[in-house]
Amino acid sequence: MDHFLYRDGALYAEDVPVAEIASAVGTPFYVYSTATLLRHFHLFDDALAGMDHLVCYAMKAASNQAILKTLAEVGAGMDVVSQGEYLRARAAGVAGDKIVFSGVGKTHEEIRTALTGGVRQFNVESEPEMDAINEVALELGVVAPITVRVNPDVDAKTHAKIATGKSENKFGIPISRASAVYAYAASLSGLDVIGIDCHIGSQLTELGPFRLAYQKVAELTEMLRSEGHDIRRLDLGGGLGIPYERSNEAPPLPSEYGQLIKETLGHLNVEIEIEPGRLIAGNAGLMVSKVIYVKSGEGRDFLILDGAMNDLIRPAMYEAHHDIVPVTEAEPGIEQRPYDIVGPVCESGDTFAKQRMMPPLQAGDLVAFRSAGAYGAVMASEYNSRPLIPEVLVHGDQFAVIRARPSFDEMINRDTIPSWL
Numbered sequence: 001m002d003h004f005l006y007r008d009g010a011l012y013a014e015d016v017p018v019a020e021i022a023s024a025v026g027t028p029f030y031v032y033s034t035a036t037l038l039r040h041f042h043l044f045d046d047a048l049a050g051m052d053h054l055v056c057y058a059m060k061a062a063s064n065q066a067i068l069k070t071l072a073e074v075g076a077g078m079d080v081v082s083q084g085e086y087l088r089a090r091a092a093g094v095a096g097d098k099i100v101f102s103g104v105g106k107t108h109e110e111i112r113t114a115l116t117g118g119v120r121q122f123n124v125e126s127e128p129e130m131d132a133i134n135e136v137a138l139e140l141g142v143v144a145p146i147t148v149r150v151n152p153d154v155d156a157k158t159h160a161k162i163a164t165g166k167s168e169n170k171f172g173i174p175i176s177r178a179s180a181v182y183a184y185a186a187s188l189s190g191l192d193v194i195g196i197d198c199h200i201g202s203q204l205t206e207l208g209p210f211r212l213a214y215q216k217v218a219e220l221t222e223m224l225r226s227e228g229h230d231i232r233r234l235d236l237g238g239g240l241g242i243p244y245e246r247s248n249e250a251p252p253l254p255s256e257y258g259q260l261i262k263e264t265l266g267h268l269n270v271e272i273e274i275e276p277g278r279l280i281a282g283n284a285g286l287m288v289s290k291v292i293y294v295k296s297g298e299g300r301d302f303l304i305l306d307g308a309m310n311d312l313i314r315p316a317m318y319e320a321h322h323d324i325v326p327v328t329e330a331e332p333g334i335e336q337r338p339y340d341i342v343g344p345v346c347e348s349g350d351t352f353a354k355q356r357m358m359p360p361l362q363a364g365d366l367v368a369f370r371s372a373g374a375y376g377a378v379m380a381s382e383y384n385s386r387p388l389i390p391e392v393l394v395h396g397d398q399f400a401v402i403r404a405r406p407s408f409d410e411m412i413n414r415d416t417i418p419s420w421l
């Protein structure tokens with residue numbers, strides 16, 4: 001459920017007409033709903049009620065300061081994967097002890113920043129990384145809390161580019177080597193080995209793969225405990241999918257996911273962390289774009305939008321589906337027709353949808369891409385020298401620009417000319 005609904009034929013973001021935002025900020029733009037962000041956070045938080053837990057928002061999904069602050073204010077922790085994300089989380093007021101540092105290639109500098117500013121734990125993905133964290137911790141005279149990310153070799157049944165839990169993926173250490181790796185970690189005096197981490201992929205639409213992975217984590221917890229490790233925290237990653245296609249998808253609910261966690265891990269008396277990104281931000285955001293031209297091609301009509309693959313890359317990169325809806329609702333009974341919906345970038349890959357049934361549209365009409373809140377703005381680029389598009393946050397009947405569109409001069413003047421030119 002989200003808060004982007006039609007009222008009298010006009011699409012609203014909470015209590016604000018989307019067309020009003022378009023007039024104020026120009027198109028294309030991203031708009032997020034505070035109520036939806038909060039609703040999704042609370043769904044997870046409630047799903048784990050009764051267990052000692054922390055929901056650490058995977059801020060790679062959408063990392064605008066206003067979004068982070070909205071979630072931090074209701075108690076969210078953050079899952080970060082770079083120094084930039086760490087500093088963004090801190091700047092949004094998130095305490096160090098609520099920040100989990102994930103990622104397969106943390107540098108010494110990143111480790112130093114997090115250990116100096118405070119960190120809940122590092123999720124460590126290899127022995128060389130363990131050595132690096134140990135080294136920096138000893139240098140700073142602190143002890144670094146860590147979990148080891150294990151790769152349970154489970155098929156997440158999702159798009160290959162976002163599956164992470166198979167043995168061929170670069171992530172984590174094989175669960176079969178866990179015993180040796182934990183023994184090694186325990187031998188390093190700069191580390192405090194507090195738990196296990198596991199993340200098998202993103203946009204999972206079934207609970208089965210989670211069940212398999214969490215059962216393995218449960219077994220591993222018992223084994224490592226029997227080997228003398230004080231396993232007291234399990235980070236279960238993110239990955240629960242969202243319905244991108246409202247007509248035919250119904251991924252499991254956070255409550256069902258929470259129930260599964262309780263069933264598989266509840267008996268272990270551990271603290272649970274989860275790192276959802278997409279489910280919190282995905283359906284809390286739209287990308288709104290304007291039709292520039294309707295072009296009749298050979299046997300097909302193209303809707304050429306002012307938004308493009310540089311603004312929302314998911315369709316080009318993952319063959320992802322986004323529902324695209326008119327901002328002014330079609331009259332009931334109006335016949336839909338197929339369009340290829342494309343952007344102006346000079347690549348055939350700049351195609352959002354092929355032969356998508358839409359009500360008839362014309363130049364100047366606004367359309368909204370649903371489910372664009374996660375991995376939308378954060379993956380945007382200025383390819384074709386198209387300035388990054390603005391982000392807007394709605395709260396009830398108010399809205400605010402939370403990242404302005406850079407001017408062309410700002411974009412151009414980021415470059416510098418060397419002295420010999």
Ligand code: LLP
Pocket residue numbers: 058061079102103162199201202203237238239240275276277278279314318374375
């Ligand atoms: N934790 C870790 C360690 C992760 O690698 C990820 C996502 C998450 C949590 C959050 O997963 P989520 O709950 O959002 O599924 N750009 C892609 C998605 C990449 C996901 C990468 N890792 C897309 O647009 O579909």
